[in-house]
Protein backbone atom coordinates (compact mmCIF):
# COMPACT_ATOMS: atom_id res chain seq x y z
CA UNK A 354 0.00 0.00 0.00
CA UNK A 355 1.33 3.38 -0.98
CA UNK A 356 1.60 5.97 1.74
CA UNK A 357 1.62 9.30 -0.02
CA UNK A 358 1.40 11.34 3.15
CA UNK A 359 5.14 11.09 3.87
CA UNK A 360 6.98 14.26 2.96
CA UNK A 361 10.71 14.67 2.92
CA UNK A 362 12.59 17.08 5.17
CA UNK A 363 14.76 19.70 3.48
CA UNK A 364 16.67 22.27 5.48
CA UNK A 365 20.14 23.07 6.79
CA UNK A 366 19.30 21.42 10.11
CA UNK A 367 17.74 18.37 8.46
CA UNK A 368 20.83 16.42 7.36
CA UNK A 369 20.37 13.26 5.30
CA UNK A 370 22.32 10.04 5.31
CA UNK A 371 23.64 9.59 1.75
CA UNK A 372 23.28 6.34 -0.15
CA UNK A 373 26.32 4.20 0.67
CA UNK A 374 26.58 0.87 -1.09
CA UNK A 375 27.74 -1.76 1.36
CA UNK A 376 27.02 0.51 4.36
CA UNK A 377 23.68 2.36 4.47
CA UNK A 378 21.82 -0.78 5.45
CA UNK A 379 18.88 -0.88 7.85
CA UNK A 380 20.92 -1.06 11.10
CA UNK A 381 23.22 1.81 10.09
CA UNK A 382 20.32 3.94 8.87
CA UNK A 383 18.55 3.36 12.18
CA UNK A 384 21.68 4.29 14.13
CA UNK A 385 22.10 7.52 12.14
CA UNK A 386 18.45 8.43 12.63
CA UNK A 387 18.89 8.03 16.39
CA UNK A 388 21.74 10.52 16.13
CA UNK A 389 19.71 13.04 14.18
CA UNK A 390 19.62 12.04 10.50
CA UNK A 391 16.38 13.55 9.20
CA UNK A 392 16.14 11.28 6.16
CA UNK A 393 18.02 8.32 4.72
CA UNK A 394 18.63 6.75 1.37
CA UNK A 395 19.00 3.02 0.86
CA UNK A 396 22.11 1.54 -0.67
CA UNK A 397 21.74 1.66 -4.43
CA UNK A 398 19.37 -1.02 -5.67
CA UNK A 399 19.62 -2.46 -9.16
CA UNK A 400 16.37 -1.89 -11.07
CA UNK A 401 17.16 -5.04 -13.01
CA UNK A 402 17.84 -7.01 -9.83
CA UNK A 403 14.47 -5.90 -8.53
CA UNK A 404 12.64 -7.06 -11.62
CA UNK A 405 14.49 -10.35 -12.00
CA UNK A 406 14.85 -11.10 -8.30
CA UNK A 407 18.60 -10.52 -8.13
CA UNK A 408 20.66 -11.75 -5.22
CA UNK A 409 20.59 -9.42 -2.25
CA UNK A 410 17.84 -7.08 -3.46
CA UNK A 411 15.49 -8.25 -0.73
CA UNK A 412 17.96 -7.33 2.02
CA UNK A 413 18.56 -3.90 0.50
CA UNK A 414 14.84 -3.13 0.78
CA UNK A 415 14.42 -4.26 4.38
CA UNK A 416 12.91 -1.47 6.49
CA UNK A 417 10.96 -0.76 9.69
CA UNK A 418 8.56 1.92 10.92
CA UNK A 419 11.47 3.75 12.58
CA UNK A 420 13.28 3.85 9.22
CA UNK A 421 11.31 6.74 7.81
CA UNK A 422 11.35 8.94 5.77
CA UNK A 423 13.22 6.68 3.39
CA UNK A 424 14.31 7.19 -0.19
CA UNK A 425 14.98 4.10 -2.30
CA UNK A 426 17.90 4.68 -4.61
CA UNK A 427 17.81 2.86 -7.94
CA UNK A 428 20.42 2.39 -10.59
CA UNK A 429 20.04 1.17 -14.12
CA UNK A 430 19.93 2.48 -17.66
CA UNK A 431 16.85 0.92 -19.24
CA UNK A 432 13.53 2.78 -19.05
CA UNK A 433 11.60 -0.47 -19.75
CA UNK A 434 13.14 -2.04 -16.66
CA UNK A 435 12.17 0.96 -14.55
CA UNK A 436 8.60 0.63 -15.92
CA UNK A 437 8.53 -2.80 -14.32
CA UNK A 438 10.53 -1.98 -11.19
CA UNK A 439 8.49 0.98 -10.00
CA UNK A 440 5.16 -0.84 -9.47
CA UNK A 441 6.98 -3.48 -7.40
CA UNK A 442 8.32 -0.78 -5.08
CA UNK A 443 5.07 1.16 -4.88
CA UNK A 444 3.20 -2.03 -4.10
CA UNK A 445 5.54 -2.53 -1.16
CA UNK A 446 4.72 0.92 0.19
CA UNK A 447 7.82 2.87 -0.82
CA UNK A 448 7.00 6.46 -1.72
CA UNK A 449 10.22 8.29 -2.63
CA UNK A 450 12.92 7.35 -5.09
CA UNK A 451 16.26 8.58 -6.27
CA UNK A 452 18.03 7.85 -9.54
CA UNK A 453 21.73 7.19 -9.12
CA UNK A 454 23.60 9.35 -11.64
CA UNK A 455 26.62 9.77 -9.42
CA UNK A 456 28.23 6.38 -8.95
CA UNK A 457 31.56 6.10 -10.76
CA UNK A 458 32.49 2.54 -10.05
CA UNK A 459 33.56 0.81 -13.25
CA UNK A 460 31.17 -2.11 -12.88
CA UNK A 461 28.21 0.29 -12.69
CA UNK A 462 29.41 2.71 -15.38
CA UNK A 463 30.10 -0.15 -17.81
CA UNK A 464 26.38 -0.87 -18.00
CA UNK A 465 25.70 2.82 -18.74
CA UNK A 466 24.36 3.42 -15.21
CA UNK A 467 25.50 5.77 -12.45
CA UNK A 468 27.49 8.81 -13.55
CA UNK A 469 27.75 7.37 -17.10
CA UNK A 470 24.05 8.19 -17.48
CA UNK A 471 25.02 11.87 -17.49
CA UNK A 472 26.58 11.33 -20.94
CA UNK A 473 23.11 10.36 -22.24
CA UNK A 474 20.84 13.11 -20.91
CA UNK A 475 17.83 12.12 -23.03
CA UNK A 476 17.94 8.59 -21.66
CA UNK A 477 18.41 9.90 -18.12
CA UNK A 478 15.37 12.14 -18.49
CA UNK A 479 13.31 9.29 -19.93
CA UNK A 480 14.09 7.14 -16.91
CA UNK A 481 13.22 9.92 -14.47
CA UNK A 482 10.02 10.47 -16.47
CA UNK A 483 9.09 6.81 -15.96
CA UNK A 484 9.82 7.06 -12.23
CA UNK A 485 7.81 10.26 -11.86
CA UNK A 486 4.81 8.91 -13.71
CA UNK A 487 4.76 5.98 -11.30
CA UNK A 488 5.59 7.78 -8.03
CA UNK A 489 3.96 11.15 -8.71
CA UNK A 490 5.44 14.60 -9.23
CA UNK A 491 7.96 15.66 -6.63
CA UNK A 492 8.51 12.14 -5.29
CA UNK A 493 11.67 11.46 -7.30
CA UNK A 494 15.09 13.02 -6.87
CA UNK A 495 18.33 12.65 -8.79
CA UNK A 496 21.79 12.34 -7.32
CA UNK A 497 24.41 13.44 -9.78
CA UNK A 498 27.92 14.68 -10.34
CA UNK A 499 29.11 17.71 -12.32
CA UNK A 500 29.18 15.62 -15.49
CA UNK A 501 31.06 12.57 -16.61
CA UNK A 502 34.21 14.37 -17.77
CA UNK A 503 35.47 17.92 -17.11
CA UNK A 504 34.72 18.75 -20.78
CA UNK A 505 31.09 17.70 -20.32
CA UNK A 506 29.89 19.41 -17.17
CA UNK A 507 26.16 19.37 -17.81
CA UNK A 508 24.79 19.46 -14.25
CA UNK A 509 23.22 22.91 -14.64
CA UNK A 510 21.42 22.08 -17.86
CA UNK A 511 20.32 18.71 -16.53
CA UNK A 512 19.21 20.23 -13.23
CA UNK A 513 16.93 22.71 -15.01
CA UNK A 514 15.48 20.02 -17.24
CA UNK A 515 14.87 17.71 -14.31
CA UNK A 516 13.05 20.46 -12.47
CA UNK A 517 10.86 21.05 -15.54
CA UNK A 518 10.11 17.35 -15.65
CA UNK A 519 8.81 17.37 -12.07
CA UNK A 520 11.77 16.11 -10.02
CA UNK A 521 11.36 16.95 -6.34
CA UNK A 522 14.98 17.56 -5.43
CA UNK A 523 18.57 17.20 -6.62
CA UNK A 524 21.69 16.09 -4.81
CA UNK A 525 25.07 17.08 -6.18
CA UNK A 526 28.45 15.52 -5.47
CA UNK A 527 30.49 18.21 -7.17
CA UNK A 528 33.18 16.17 -8.83
CA UNK A 529 33.14 14.70 -12.33
CA UNK A 530 32.51 11.00 -12.84
CA UNK A 531 36.03 10.49 -14.08
CA UNK A 532 37.39 12.16 -10.97
CA UNK A 533 36.06 9.39 -8.69
CA UNK A 534 37.05 10.70 -5.22
CA UNK A 535 40.18 12.60 -6.34
CA UNK A 536 40.79 16.32 -5.78
CA UNK A 537 38.31 18.29 -3.72
CA UNK A 538 34.55 18.69 -3.98
CA UNK A 539 33.65 21.99 -5.70
CA UNK A 540 31.02 23.29 -3.29
CA UNK A 541 30.76 26.47 -5.38
CA UNK A 542 29.09 24.36 -8.07
CA UNK A 543 26.42 23.31 -5.57
CA UNK A 544 25.65 27.02 -5.13
CA UNK A 545 25.44 27.48 -8.91
CA UNK A 546 22.92 24.65 -9.14
CA UNK A 547 20.93 25.90 -6.14
CA UNK A 548 20.60 29.30 -7.84
CA UNK A 549 19.69 27.75 -11.21
CA UNK A 550 16.70 25.73 -9.99
CA UNK A 551 13.75 26.26 -7.67
CA UNK A 552 13.73 22.78 -6.13
CA UNK A 553 15.87 21.86 -3.10
CA UNK A 554 19.51 21.02 -3.82
CA UNK A 555 21.38 18.83 -1.33
CA UNK A 556 25.15 19.10 -1.09
CA UNK A 557 27.36 16.03 -0.92
CA UNK A 558 31.14 15.79 -1.03
CA UNK A 559 33.96 16.10 1.48
CA UNK A 560 31.62 16.57 4.44
CA UNK A 561 33.92 14.77 6.84
CA UNK A 562 33.00 16.77 9.93
CA UNK A 563 29.93 18.70 11.01
CA UNK A 564 31.97 21.89 10.65
CA UNK A 565 32.58 21.08 6.96
CA UNK A 566 28.83 20.81 6.42
CA UNK A 567 28.15 24.13 8.17
CA UNK A 568 30.78 25.77 5.95
CA UNK A 569 29.42 24.11 2.81
CA UNK A 570 25.89 25.29 3.63
CA UNK A 571 27.08 28.84 4.18
CA UNK A 572 29.23 28.88 1.02
CA UNK A 573 26.77 27.19 -1.31
CA UNK A 574 23.32 28.16 -0.06
CA UNK A 575 22.30 24.50 -0.51
CA UNK A 576 18.97 23.46 0.98
CA UNK A 577 20.70 20.82 3.05
CA UNK A 578 23.51 18.28 3.17
CA UNK A 579 23.98 14.56 2.85
CA UNK A 580 26.63 12.95 5.04
CA UNK A 581 28.47 9.97 3.55
CA UNK A 582 32.04 9.17 4.63
CA UNK A 583 31.64 11.59 7.54
CA UNK A 584 28.85 9.44 8.99
CA UNK A 585 30.89 6.26 8.54
CA UNK A 586 33.50 7.68 10.86
CA UNK A 587 31.19 9.53 13.20
CA UNK A 588 27.49 8.60 13.19
CA UNK A 589 26.89 11.45 15.65
CA UNK A 590 27.81 13.96 12.93
CA UNK A 591 24.11 14.71 12.33
CA UNK A 592 23.53 15.90 15.88
CA UNK A 593 26.78 17.86 15.85
CA UNK A 594 25.64 19.79 12.77
CA UNK A 595 22.31 20.58 14.40
CA UNK A 596 24.17 21.84 17.48
CA UNK A 597 26.42 24.09 15.41
CA UNK A 598 23.50 25.56 13.48
CA UNK A 599 21.61 26.19 16.72
CA UNK A 600 24.62 28.08 18.09
CA UNK A 601 25.46 25.34 20.59
CA UNK A 602 28.94 23.94 21.08
CA UNK A 603 28.82 20.47 19.49
CA UNK A 604 29.62 17.73 21.93
CA UNK A 605 33.22 16.58 21.75
CA UNK A 606 34.05 13.39 19.90
CA UNK A 607 34.83 11.28 22.95
CA UNK A 608 35.69 7.65 23.41
CA UNK A 609 32.67 7.24 25.72
CA UNK A 610 30.47 8.44 22.88
CA UNK A 611 32.26 6.06 20.55
CA UNK A 612 31.60 3.14 22.86
CA UNK A 613 27.93 4.04 23.13
CA UNK A 614 27.58 4.29 19.35
CA UNK A 615 29.39 0.99 18.90
CA UNK A 616 27.17 -0.81 21.37
CA UNK A 617 23.98 0.64 19.89
CA UNK A 618 25.12 -0.30 16.40
CA UNK A 619 25.97 -3.85 17.44
CA UNK A 620 22.54 -4.28 19.05
CA UNK A 621 20.75 -2.85 16.03
CA UNK A 622 22.68 -5.17 13.73
CA UNK A 623 21.90 -8.17 15.86
CA UNK A 624 18.23 -7.27 16.06
CA UNK A 625 17.70 -6.24 12.42
CA UNK A 626 20.22 -8.36 10.51
CA UNK A 627 21.53 -11.07 12.79
CA UNK A 628 22.97 -12.99 9.85
CA UNK A 629 26.64 -13.84 9.23
CA UNK A 630 26.59 -10.96 6.73
CA UNK A 631 25.32 -8.61 9.44
CA UNK A 632 28.08 -9.83 11.75
CA UNK A 633 30.77 -9.20 9.13
CA UNK A 634 29.29 -5.79 8.37
CA UNK A 635 29.43 -4.55 11.95
CA UNK A 636 33.00 -5.77 12.36
CA UNK A 637 33.94 -3.62 9.36
CA UNK A 638 32.28 -0.52 10.84
CA UNK A 639 33.77 -0.48 14.31
CA UNK A 640 37.44 0.30 13.58
CA UNK A 641 36.31 3.17 11.38
CA UNK A 642 34.48 4.79 14.29
CA UNK A 643 37.69 4.68 16.27
CA UNK A 644 39.70 6.37 13.52
CA UNK A 645 41.72 9.17 15.00
CA UNK A 646 41.66 7.79 18.54
CA UNK A 647 44.62 6.25 20.20
CA UNK A 648 44.07 2.62 21.04
CA UNK A 649 42.58 1.70 17.68
CA UNK A 650 45.06 -1.15 17.32
CA UNK A 651 43.81 -2.71 20.53
CA UNK A 652 40.26 -2.41 19.23
CA UNK A 653 41.12 -4.11 15.94
CA UNK A 654 42.84 -6.85 17.88
CA UNK A 655 39.84 -7.30 20.17
CA UNK A 656 37.52 -7.50 17.17
CA UNK A 657 39.52 -10.31 15.64
CA UNK A 658 38.87 -12.45 18.66
CA UNK A 659 35.08 -11.98 18.49
CA UNK A 660 33.29 -14.82 16.79
CA UNK A 661 29.69 -14.24 17.83
CA UNK A 662 27.31 -11.50 18.92
CA UNK A 663 27.74 -12.16 22.63
CA UNK A 664 31.50 -11.71 22.37
CA UNK A 665 31.02 -8.63 20.25
CA UNK A 666 28.76 -6.96 22.81
CA UNK A 667 31.17 -7.82 25.59
CA UNK A 668 33.97 -6.31 23.55
CA UNK A 669 31.96 -3.10 23.10
CA UNK A 670 31.63 -3.01 26.89
CA UNK A 671 35.38 -3.20 27.12
CA UNK A 672 35.70 -0.31 24.67
CA UNK A 673 33.93 1.78 27.29
CA UNK A 674 36.55 0.65 29.74
CA UNK A 675 39.37 1.20 27.28
CA UNK A 676 37.80 4.46 26.27
CA UNK A 677 38.82 6.17 29.48
CA UNK A 678 42.43 5.92 28.40
CA UNK A 679 41.83 7.14 24.89
CA UNK A 680 42.88 10.62 23.93
CA UNK A 681 40.63 12.67 21.69
CA UNK A 682 42.11 13.01 18.22
CA UNK A 683 43.94 16.17 17.26
CA UNK A 684 43.18 15.70 13.62
CA UNK A 685 40.98 13.34 11.77
CA UNK A 686 43.18 12.55 8.81
CA UNK A 687 40.49 10.86 6.74
CA UNK A 688 41.36 8.97 3.61
CA UNK A 689 38.72 8.10 1.04
CA UNK A 690 37.46 4.68 1.96
CA UNK A 691 38.32 1.75 -0.14
CA UNK A 692 35.14 0.86 -1.91
CA UNK A 693 33.68 -2.50 -1.17
CA UNK A 694 33.55 -5.08 -3.93
CA UNK A 695 29.81 -4.69 -4.16
CA UNK A 696 30.06 -1.03 -4.94
Ligand SMILES: Cc1cc2nc3c(=O)[nH]c(=O)nc-3n(C[C@H](O)[C@H](O)[C@H](O)COP(=O)(O)O)c2cc1C
Pocket residue numbers: 371372373374375376396397426453454455456496526557558559560561579580581582583690691692693696
Ligand atom coordinates in the same frame (compact mmCIF):
# COMPACT_ATOMS: atom_id res chain seq x y z
C1 LIG B 1 31.57 3.30 0.31
C2 LIG B 1 30.75 4.26 -0.49
C3 LIG B 1 29.57 3.82 -1.08
C4 LIG B 1 28.79 4.71 -1.85
N1 LIG B 1 27.62 4.27 -2.40
C5 LIG B 1 26.84 5.12 -3.13
C6 LIG B 1 25.58 4.70 -3.67
O1 LIG B 1 25.14 3.55 -3.51
N2 LIG B 1 24.88 5.60 -4.39
C7 LIG B 1 25.31 6.89 -4.59
O2 LIG B 1 24.63 7.69 -5.24
N3 LIG B 1 26.48 7.32 -4.06
C8 LIG B 1 27.23 6.47 -3.34
N4 LIG B 1 28.40 6.92 -2.75
C9 LIG B 1 28.72 8.35 -2.83
C10 LIG B 1 28.26 9.08 -1.57
O3 LIG B 1 26.85 9.04 -1.41
C11 LIG B 1 28.72 10.57 -1.57
O4 LIG B 1 28.08 11.27 -2.61
C12 LIG B 1 30.22 10.69 -1.72
O5 LIG B 1 30.90 9.79 -0.84
C13 LIG B 1 30.70 12.12 -1.44
O6 LIG B 1 30.47 12.49 -0.12
P1 LIG B 1 31.65 12.49 1.01
O7 LIG B 1 32.87 13.04 0.32
O8 LIG B 1 31.12 13.40 2.10
O9 LIG B 1 31.85 11.09 1.41
C14 LIG B 1 29.19 6.05 -2.03
C15 LIG B 1 30.38 6.48 -1.43
C16 LIG B 1 31.16 5.61 -0.66
C17 LIG B 1 32.41 6.12 -0.01
